Amino acid sequence: MAKYLLLKHYRGAPPAVNDVPMDRWTPEEISAHMQYMQDFADRLEESGEFVDGQALAPEGTFVRYDGEGRPPVTDGPFAETKDLIAGWMVIDVDSYERAVExxxxxSAAPGAGGEPIHEWLEVRPFLTAPPTITE
Amino acid sequence: MDELLLRSLTPGVLGILVRRGADFAAAEDAVQDALVEAVRTWPSDPPRDPKGWMVTVAWRRFLDATRTDTARRRREALLDEEPAPGPAPAVDDTLQLYFLCAHPSLTQASAVALTLRAVGGLTTRQIARAYLVPEATMAQRISRAKRTVSDVRLDRPGDVATVLRVLYLVFNEGYSGDVDLAAEAIRLTRRLAAAVDHPEAAGLLALMLLHHARRAARTAPDGSLVPLAEQDRGSWDTASIAEGVRILQAALARDRLGELQAQAAIAALHADAPTAEETDWVQIVEWYDELVRLTDSPIVRLNRAVAVGEADGPRAGLAALADLDDSLPRHGAVAAYLHERDGDPATAARLYAEAALKAPNLAERDHLTRRAAGLNARGGG
Known part of the structure; x- marks a missing residue:
């Protein structure tokens, strides 16, 4: 078994095929999309492959250490930052092929017109614990 | 209360319920209920006959669950039958359970989870924590696995090799959560090796014991990996090594060599060396040759290249490496090591850094990054 992160981007992934922003969908299309995501997660739980799923707000803040005794510096969001994560799902599956499947x-979640979005999702393997038997 | 004793009763009790006519899935649930009940009541009220107590409580739970089931009428004939009392052939029951839980119709992950629960007596929560997934997910994985094997009959012996693969996986994934999976794998393999006449079962047990013996030495206090050559051999568990060697020798004497015995033989040669310099690499290469013959695995050939590098020098190791596909996992790390030994720190540092990017786990990545950094610092690059 191996864990994979399925990463959804607000920005930074290549454009989807059905690339209509969500605020141009009908309310029913939005509901259908949400339902699809929920059903997908439920199916994964039933198949014993679900680990976690979260959505992120589009706007965040950059924070960095600013020296001993000083409060952290906050800045941003920066428009020039290319990559913007929308959310993720973590799955625990038997193979890379299953993760891609x-x-x-x-990615087939319905969007505008009830048609699949065909959005690009990023599949990233987790680093694991080291195996006990190495040589 | 002795949790191990309690858990060691699990497969025997489960076997008795199944032999009395309970279906596997319901019996397994009933035994889990009885385990929970035992954890609750035994500390204040320990039974005189723990196994008898478990059978009684589990059977009652099974009957309760069956009575509330919609299929009650169909099963009433079964309930009217008074269960046969008396001691059970625990070993046979246990063995059949091993086969069932490692059944080839299951995915490896399902087989692992089911084995840990039905044979190991671990709770779903413990297994979920060990594998870092939510309890609900693990519960589904286990109940699907039980459905998958629900029609498998328990009356024929299965394939020991599939069971060994499952136990190998449990051991090799190490441990997290509150369960020591490596120790659990050893416990279950020990029991299997006692129940079945199979040199490879002994080989796996020996392999586990020999690796487990080095566990304390494998990681530094900061969690970083310590390579075999740099380990403090004084902290190896000599009792575990002695047991592993003894079991391995008995298995090898039967002259039915298999992959696991050969792997254990290599581990034994490492364990046998008082210092890294005194390692008998020539013999280790010979065992790798056996392994190549048995498995024809490219990973084995890769490990063999390391051994050849030690036995005949890094140039010979690099020559052995040249025949292998460089997309193999850890190929870059091996190449880096052999170039380092060959006195080419610049190439080694570059290869270590590349290998770090491809490392499948954090400890290995950090280790490779440190090697690259160390060489770069010394080279002033």
Whole structure:
């Protein structure tokens, strides 16, 4: 078993096929999309492959250490930052092929016109614990 | 209360319920209920006959669950039958459970989870924590696995090799959460090796014991990996090594060599060396040759290249490496090491840094990054 992160981008991924911003969808299309995501997560739980799923607000703040005894510096959001994460799902599956298959399903979530979005999702393997037997 | 004793009763009790006519899935649930009940009541009220107590409580739970089931009428004939009392052939029951839980119709992850629960007596929560998934996910994985094997009959012996693969996986994934999976794998393999006449089962047990013996030495206090050559051999568990060697020798004497015995033989040669310099690399290469013959695995050939590098010098190791596909996992790390030994720190540092990017786990990545950094610092690059 291996864990993979399915990463959804607000920005930074190549454009989707059905690339209509969500605020141009009908309310029913938005509901259908949400339902699809929920059903997908439920199916993964039933198949014993679900680990976690979270959505992120589009706007965040950059924070950095500013020296001993000083409060951290905050800045941003920066418009020039290319990559903007929208959310993720963590899955625990038997193979890389299965992870790709599931990412493909998730990318088929319906969008404008009830048609699949075909959005690009990023599949990233987790680093694991080291195996006990090495040589 | 002795949790291990309690858990060691699990497969025997489960076997008795199944033999009395309970279906596997319901019996397994009933035994889990009885385990929970035992944890609750035994500390204040320990039974005189723990196994008898477990059978009684589990059977009652099974009957309760069955009575509330919609299929009650269909099963009433079964309930009217008085269960046969008396001691059970625990070993046979246990063995059949191993086969069932490692059934080839299951995915490896399902087989691992089911084995840990039904044979190991771990709770779903413990297994979920060990594998870092939510309890609900693990519960589904286990109940799907039980459905998958629900039609498998328990009356024929299965394939020991599939069971060994599952136990190898449990051991090799190390441990997290509150369960020591490596120790659990050893416990379950020990029991299997006692129940089945199979040199590879002994080989796996020996392999586990020999690796487990080095566990304390494998990681530094900061969690970083310590390579075999740099380990404090004084902290190896000599009792575990002695047991592993003894079991391995008995298995090898039967002259039915298999992959696991050969792996254990290599581990034994490492364990046998008082210092890294005294390692018998020539013999280790010979065992790798056996392994190549048995498995024809490219990973084995890769490990063999390291051994050849030690036995015949880094140039020979690099020559052995040249025949292998460089997309193999850890190929870059091996190449880096051999170039370092060959006195080419610049190439080694570059290869270590590249290998770090491809490392499948954090400890290995950090280790490779440190090697690259160390060489770069010395080279002033």
């Amino acid at each position: 599931l990412a493909g399903e998730l």
